[in-house]
Amino acid sequence: LSTGSIVGQATGVAAALFHVWTNGLTKGALFLSAGNLRRAAGSASMDDVRGMAVITPRSAAIFVAGMFAVTALPPFGPFFSELQLVRAALATGSDDATVIGYAGFILLQLGHYDGEGFALLRRSAEENPNDVMMLTNFGIACLLAGDLDEAESLLQRAGRLNPREMDAHWQLTGIAHIRMAQGRYEETLQLATRSLGISATYDATYWMLIAANA
Numbered sequence: 001l002s003t004g005s006i007v008g009q010a011t012g013v014a015a016a017l018f019h020v021w022t023n024g025l026t027k028g029a030l031f032l033s034a035g036n037l038r039r040a041a042g043s044a045s046m047d048d049v050r051g052m053a054v055i056t057p058r059s060a061a062i063f064v065a066g067m068f069a070v071t072a073l074p075p076f077g078p079f080f081s082e083l084q085l086v087r088a089a090l091a092t093g094s095d096d097a098t099v100i101g102y103a104g105f106i107l108l109q110l111g112h113y114d115g116e117g118f119a120l121l122r123r124s125a126e127e128n129p130n131d132v133m134m135l136t137n138f139g140i141a142c143l144l145a146g147d148l149d150e151a152e153s154l155l156q157r158a159g160r161l162n163p164r165e166m167d168a169h170w171q172l173t174g175i176a177h178i179r180m181a182q183g184r185y186e187e188t189l190q191l192a193t194r195s196l197g198i199s200a201t202y203d204a205t206y207w208m209l210i211a212a213n214a
Helices: 002-007 009-041 057-070 077-092 097-109 116-127 132-145 148-160 169-181 185-198 203-213
Strands: none
Touching: 009 057, 009 077, 057 077, 077 097, 097 116, 097 132, 116 132, 132 148, 132 169, 148 169, 169 185, 169 203, 185 203
16 A cells, blocks of 8 residues: 555555555465464374375365465466556656666566666666665565675665664664675674664565574
8 A cells, every 4th residue: 555655646545555465365364274284184284284285175275276376477457467567656756766766676576687677676776866765676576586696785875874773674684684695604693683682573584594504
């Protein structure tokens, strides 16, 4: 809904509501099917729920479909709702750098690390050189595209523009990811630990901690 309100107009709000509906349906299906698998197995242990596709094939099929859907892969609903958000953003705010940035970030989530999503994020960061979120989003895009130097430059700048460290876990975990790719595991641990102290709900931070300790 926040993205839709940023996009504005009826098309943006409609796209956001469509995404809320598809996201709710997908996560509801995941939780309910997982609960049914647990109930049928009589245990929440991974070892005990293996092979449940034979006993509860429908729940297993719904769970597998939900796992693909929640990552916004086609042909599932979240893919089309996120795509509709992008189209609404580009149709209603093609000259607004912030709107372009959010559209690019959605494309990034859909796997467009280079191409249109990357180009939109670059344009947004260039037109908003002091916007922490736009710099962070483009930094993450560069990281995923393999340009570690550009990614670090953008994330470091975003961190300097955010001295109170509000939402700094995005930048810290991003730089931790870069240190991991460089083989600097001690620094990865330090950065990920700082990030965890700011926000304990960012999944990528835990992956950095696990990988650095492996």
